[in-house]
Amino acid sequence: MVIDFLDLRKQINGIDKKIFNSIKKNIDKSSYIGGEDLLNFQKNFSKYLNVKYCLGVANGTDALEIAIKCLNLKKKSEIIVPANTWISTAESVINNNHKLRFVDVDETHNICVKDLKRKISNNTSAIIIVHLYGNLANVEKIKKISSKYSVKIIEDCAQSHGAELNGKKTSSFGDISTFSFFPSKNLGCFGDGGCIVTNKKDLFLKAKKIANHGGLKKNSHSIIGRNSRLDNIQAGILNIKLNYLDKWISLREKQAKFYKHNLNGVGDIKFIKQIENSRSSNHLFVIKTNKRNKLKKYLLKKKIYTAIHYPLSLPQMPVFKKKHKFYCSKMNAVKWSNNIISLPIGEHMNKTKIKKVCLSIKSFFNG
Ligand SMILES: Cc1ncc(COP(=O)(O)O)c(C=O)c1O
Incomplete structure (x- = not known):
């Protein structure tokens, strides 16, 4: 699949x-x-x-x-x-x-x-x-x-x-x-x-x-x-x-919940924090792990496509780096640009597919 x-x-x-x-x-x-x-x-x-x-x-x-x-x-x-x-x-x-x-x-x-x-x-x-x-x-x-x-x-x-x-x-x-x-x-x-x-x-x-x-x-x-x-x-x-936006957002919300349920405690995975009383539109479902690059490669071998938003934070971007390098290296945004990975979410996904993604992530961490 x-x-x-x-x-x-x-x-x-x-x-x-x-x-x-x-x-x-x-x-x-x-x-x-x-x-x-x-x-x-x-x-x-x-x-x-x-x-x-x-x-x-x-x-x-x-x-x-x-x-x-x-x-x-x-x-x-x-x-x-x-x-x-x-x-x-x-x-x-x-x-x-x-x-x-x-x-x-x-x-x-x-x-x-x-x-x-x-x-x-x-x-x-x-x-x-x-x-x-x-x-x-x-x-x-x-x-x-x-x-x-x-x-x-x-x-x-x-x-x-x-x-x-x-x-x-x-x-x-x-x-x-x-x-x-x-x-x-x-x-x-x-x-x-x-x-x-x-x-x-x-x-x-x-x-x-x-x-x-x-x-x-x-x-x-x-x-x-x-x-x-x-x-x-x-x-x-x-x-x-x-007319369908709310329905699509609810679907994404369910998918995000299902991901979190399945990935909670797996390896060193961390989720993005949500502030109290907020409802995310779950445009992207992003997790963090220190093994991001290896995980991405592993998932690709299993034909699971992921993305990174974004591989470089803006202070690292060539166009801005010169001006901002003196304070960028310790920034969370810089550190986390190596950890974040966006998993597939949206109308093309369903429980079976999310299960497959989660099982693959578990097998990556647990061998
Ligand atoms: C946070 C953010 N701001 C602005 C834009 C720019 O939108 P557009 O691509 O329609 O110019 C995007 C598009 O990806 C975005 O994600």
């Missing part, structure tokens, strides 16, 4: 006809840019998140770049970013000509509150909170610390569609939040897509302006903007998939 890390075709089994019909409808109407599906998706997704405004953009990286731009931070501001995240979170800071300040991660693999206290200062203008793997960052504590410095909070929810803290969805804690609809995300489209959400009308209108060549009306450009759109065909696909 081959166990793929990901098999996106399985996710749309049973809803593919609806999706094909939606694509056909928009092709028949030549409705590609803007349109009814985009308006509906923006409305439906903000309702799902319980956030007032949603703006579809071209991808999650654009969403971050535009969100930062909206905040009108002073030139060369310092923005705090967790040391383990996808490159886009940091890229968006540099592309806005601001300064990066990496903060270490804790057992949740998100911003470490202790390190945040050490690194935040009067030079800090914003913090980008990432809910990595779909696992909640300690938003309440981060907000408490940041309120003393009146810094802006951006939530990068690219991996946390539907994740919650005390029943409140991620994206509703900060000033402005961003999502990616990259195909492999819990809510993904058939190409690139993303959105910005906020409860603040002024930020929403600013984002809309920036994403639409600097103008809210056609042929009237009041600032230098860019072109960043979620197209109508993708929005139509997302509208259909949104």
Whole structure:
């Protein structure tokens, strides 16, 4: 039995006809840019998140770049970013000509509150909170610390569609939040897509302006903007998939529980810590072991495909290493980049497959 890390075709089994019909409808109407599906998706997704405004953009990286731009931070501001995240979170800071300040991660693999206290200062203008793997960052504590410095909070929810803290969805804690609809995300489209959400009308209108060549009306450009759109065909696909998101998250939750039940106490395996009263979207199921590389090879021999998110933490990344090496070597993010391994999870998985993965991991550790 081959166990793929990901098999996106399985996710749309049973809803593919609806999706094909939606694509056909928009092709028949030549409705590609803007349109009814985009308006509906923006409305439906903000309702799902319980956030007032949603703006579809071209991808999650654009969403971050535009969100930062909206905040009108002073030139060369310092923005705090967790040391383990996808490159886009940091890229968006540099592309806005601001300064990066990496903060270490804790057992949740998100911003470490202790390190945040050490690194935040009067030079800090914003913090980008990432809910990595779909696992909640300690938003309440981060907000408490940041309120003393009146810094802006951006939530990068690219991996946390539907994740919650005390029943409140991620994206509703900060000033402005961003999502990616990259195909492999819990809510993904058939190409690139993303959105910005906020409860603040002024930020929403600013984002809309920036994403639409600097103008809210056609042929009237009041600032230098860019072109960043979620197209109508993708929005139509997302509208259909949104109806299944909670079901998919529940399935992932069950799978994560089953993994934990089977792998508890096996070898030196450790799980990612979840903060109290939070519900992860389980976008990724990550475990830690000192024997990561050997385990990965062993599983591959058994045709079990795994991944690493991410093999290098950002302070180790060639583009940042020179500037940050003096404090990176002792970081958890750096240490754990050698230990983390993501196991297959999602609609293509079932109990039998998870059992096989777990039995293989047990046989690796127990011989
Ligand atoms: C945490 C995080 N931020 C931002 C992004 C960027 O999203 P996109 O690939 O849609 O630009 C991703 C995508 O993988 C991500 O995981």
